[in-house]
Amino acid sequence: MxxxxxxxxxxxxxxxxxxxxxxxxxxxxxxxxxxxxxxxxxxxxxxxxxxxxxxxxxxxxxxxxxxxxxxxxxxxxxxxxxxxxxxxxxxxxxxxxxxxxxxxxxxxxxxxxxxxxxxxxxxxxxxxxxxxxxxxxxxxxxxxxxxxxxxxxxxxxxxxxxxxxxxxxxxxxxxxxxxxxxxxxxxxxxxxxxxxxxxxxxxxxxxxxxxxxxxxxxxxxxxxxxxxxxxxxxxxxxxVKLDHLPEWTRRRVDLAERYRKGLAGLPLVLPPLDDDRTHVYHRFSIRTPHREELRAHLAAAGVETAVHYPVPIHRQPAAAGGGLAVAHGGLPVTERQSTEILSLPLHPAVTEEQLDHVVDHVDAFFRTRSPQHTL
Ligand SMILES: Cc1ncc(COP(=O)(O)O)c(C=O)c1O
CATH class of the missing domain: 3.40.640.10 (Type I PLP-dependent aspartate aminotransferase-like (Major domain))
Incomplete structure (x- = not known):
């Protein structure tokens, strides 16, 4: 699929x-x-x-x-x-x-x-x-x-x-x-x-x-x-689209909930959630240190993924010429996350079958891997 x-x-x-x-x-x-x-x-x-x-x-x-x-x-x-x-x-x-x-x-x-x-x-x-x-x-x-x-x-x-x-x-x-x-x-x-x-x-x-x-x-x-x-x-x-935004956002939230249920218990960091904020899931981004292997595994199963963003701004070639600064202490969290983040397909046109296909393959990736594939 x-x-x-x-x-x-x-x-x-x-x-x-x-x-x-x-x-x-x-x-x-x-x-x-x-x-x-x-x-x-x-x-x-x-x-x-x-x-x-x-x-x-x-x-x-x-x-x-x-x-x-x-x-x-x-x-x-x-x-x-x-x-x-x-x-x-x-x-x-x-x-x-x-x-x-x-x-x-x-x-x-x-x-x-x-x-x-x-x-x-x-x-x-x-x-x-x-x-x-x-x-x-x-x-x-x-x-x-x-x-x-x-x-x-x-x-x-x-x-x-x-x-x-x-x-x-x-x-x-x-x-x-x-x-x-x-x-x-x-x-x-x-x-x-x-x-x-x-x-x-x-x-x-x-x-x-x-x-x-x-x-x-x-x-x-x-x-x-x-x-x-x-x-x-x-x-x-x-x-015209504004009329449909609430229903499309609900759909994004429902799909995200389905991802959360399907991926619960796997050694992944799921998108943040708290009582004070509502997420509209422009992207559904997970984190794993095994990002590249997981990405290749999903690609082989027909699942397109993306990384937002693989190269933090201060590491871009344009930044080498100066013009911007990094705060004291550097950006260790940003740098680590940039190697772990992976956006899974989520938009109003994704079907439940497609989403379950993604979940099954993420699940299979971790279950068939050795115990070292943990957080
Ligand atoms: C976080 C963020 N800021 C600014 C922009 C710039 O928007 P635009 O592409 O409409 O110029 C984008 C979109 O691409 C974005 O994702």
């Missing part, structure tokens, strides 16, 4: 009639960029997060970059984040002239608040907390640490739309919450798209100017900006 890792085309096929109808409406309207569909999607996304504003932009990367600029994070200051994330969390800082300082993560693979506390210096200009794989970082603790020092917190929610901490959606703890709506995300467009939520009126106004050349109206440039607007075709598709 073949179990593909991702299946983005399925959602679009299921929604084909509704999408075609909405695309036709956009075509007939003649509004293609930052038009009524984009505005409608922004309103709905803000309502979902109970924030005063949602500002749609061209990508999750732009959401982060423009957030740093709107917050006035000084060029030359230090931005604290983690090394086990998609490169954009760090790249956005670099492109805005902010010097990344990478801190270690905890057992839950997200920023360790204690490591953050120890990393602040007078040069710190911003903190970007990443909610990796759909599991909320401790944004409440991180927000308090930032607030005590007057440092803005940016939440990178690219992988965590709909995840909650203490009953509140991620993205609502910091000054801004930045989302990616890339096709592979839990709420995915059919191209690049991103969005920023905030309760701050002035910040939202800044972001709206920055994404549209600083234009206050058609002919008046009140400051320098750039082009980072959302297409109405993408917004129309996202609006």
């Amino acid at each position: 073949r179990v593909p890792f991702a299946h983005v085309d399925v959602e679009n096929r299921v929604l084909s009639d509704r999408l075609t109808q909405r695309f036709r409406t956009v075509l007939d309207s003649g509004f293609f960029i930052n038009g009524p569909e984009a505005a409608r999607f922004e309103r709905r996304f803000a309502a979902l997060h109970q924030t005063r504003h949602a500002v749609a932009v061209n990508s999750g990367t732009d959401a982060l970059r423009l957030a740093l600029r709107a917050l006035g994070v000084p060029r030359g200051s230090t931005g604290i984040t983690v090394a086990n994330t998609f490169v954009a969390s760090v790249g956005a800082m670099i492109s805005e002239g902010v010097r990344p300082l990478l801190v270690d993560v905890g057992d839950d693979e997200n920023m360790d608040p204690d490591r953050l506390r120890a990393a602040f210096t007078p040069d710190t200009g911003v903190v970007i907390a990443v909610h990796l794989r759909g599991w909320p970082a401790r944004a409440d603790l991180i927000r308090d640490l930032c607030a005590e020092r007057g440092i803005p917190l940016v939440e990178d929610c690219a992988q965590a739309v709909g995840a909650t901490l203490a009953g509140r959606p991620v993205g609502t703890f910091g000054a801004v919450g930045c989302f990616s709506l890339h096709p592979l995300k839990n709420l995915g467009a059919c191209g690049d798209a991103g969005l920023i939520v905030t309760d701050d009126d002035a910040l939202a106004e800044q972001l709206r100017l920055l994404r549209n050349h600083g234009l206050a109206d058609r002919d008046t440039v009140v400051q320098w900006g750039e082009n980072s607007r959302l297409d109405d075709m993408q917004a129309a598709l996202l609006d």
Whole structure:
């Protein structure tokens, strides 16, 4: 049996009639960029997060970059984040002239608040907390640490739309919450798209100017900006998909529960779980020191897996030229986890049969191995 890792085309096929109808409406309207569909999607996304504003932009990367600029994070200051994330969390800082300082993560693979506390210096200009794989970082603790020092917190929610901490959606703890709506995300467009939520009126106004050349109206440039607007075709598709997000998230959670039951008792670390946080399982990532052998075993059984991320940012070739720093004490947890993490297939289109096939083969891998294959 073949179990593909991702299946983005399925959602679009299921929604084909509704999408075609909405695309036709956009075509007939003649509004293609930052038009009524984009505005409608922004309103709905803000309502979902109970924030005063949602500002749609061209990508999750732009959401982060423009957030740093709107917050006035000084060029030359230090931005604290983690090394086990998609490169954009760090790249956005670099492109805005902010010097990344990478801190270690905890057992839950997200920023360790204690490591953050120890990393602040007078040069710190911003903190970007990443909610990796759909599991909320401790944004409440991180927000308090930032607030005590007057440092803005940016939440990178690219992988965590709909995840909650203490009953509140991620993205609502910091000054801004930045989302990616890339096709592979839990709420995915059919191209690049991103969005920023905030309760701050002035910040939202800044972001709206920055994404549209600083234009206050058609002919008046009140400051320098750039082009980072959302297409109405993408917004129309996202609006249709937003109706299905709760059911798709439930499906992800149900599948994750089935994985947990099936894999219980095996010498693996399963994704984190606690009473205060809800996981939306952008990825279902396990840990084992025997990652490479397990991966090969699963591949032979037709199961596609992936590693998010095999090379922490500070080990990337681009980092060899300098430009970023690692916090005192290094990143031993990040480094160890990067050799052990393995993402198993999990998306709404995975069937129970496919999932059980994965479980059976993980189980077989450990049962047929010698006793040394333990944690
Ligand atoms: C954690 C994280 N941050 C930022 C981004 C950047 O988003 P985008 O690809 O939409 O620019 C992504 C997605 O790829 C991501 O996973």
